[in-house]
Amino acid sequence: MSRKPTPHNLKVIAGTDRPDRAPPADMPVFPTVFELPAPPQHLNTDGADLWRTVGTELVRARVLQSVDLPAFEQLCVRWQCMRQVAKAGMPSTAADDQALKALFSEFGMTPASRRKVGSGGKEEKAGNKFAARGAANRPQ
Numbered sequence: 001m002s003r004k005p006t007p008h009n010l011k012v013i014a015g016t017d018r019p020d021r022a023p024p025a026d027m028p029v030f031p032t033v034f035e036l037p038a039p040p041q042h043l044n045t046d047g048a049d050l051w052r053t054v055g056t057e058l059v060r061a062r063v064l065q066s067v068d069l070p071a072f073e074q075l076c077v078r079w080q081c082m083r084q085v086a087k088a089g090m091p092s093t094a095a096d097d098q099a100l101k102a103l104f105s106e107f108g109m110t111p112a113s114r115r116k117v118g119s120g121g122k123e124e125k126a127g128n129k130f131a132a133r134g135a136a137n138r139p140q
Contacts, residue, residue: 030065040073047080058107075103
């Protein structure tokens with residue numbers, strides 16, 4: 001199975017965006033979420049806590065878009081179910097573990113998926129850092 005392509009906005013944040021790999025011009029653009037809404041009422045304490053803590057971080061990193069809210073809600077629901085199973089002292093199934101991991105990965109919240117996303121806080125210098133090492137700069 002091949003690796004899923006990194007979303008364009010995550011490439012911009014990570015500083016790995018390149019013009020030759022820009023998204024198609026007709027790709028839909030959705031508004032970025034700048035203020036996290038209140039957690040859905042059907043979430044219990046564990047789900048609502050995840051909504052607030054992780055959701056705030058996703059908003060701060062400018063990763064969350066308006067169309068991502070239902071998927072993020074699904075993540076919180078799966079999380080609260082897993083917490084209920086753990087609190088009951090029951091083992092979780094491999095399928096449940098994998099489903100939760102996949103949802104975390106979608107938002108860049110696993111070690112492997114996080115490597116694809118930079119913090120956005122460090123700015124790189126513009127220009128080609130290898131420009132001074134070319135043949136045109138060699139002494140004659």
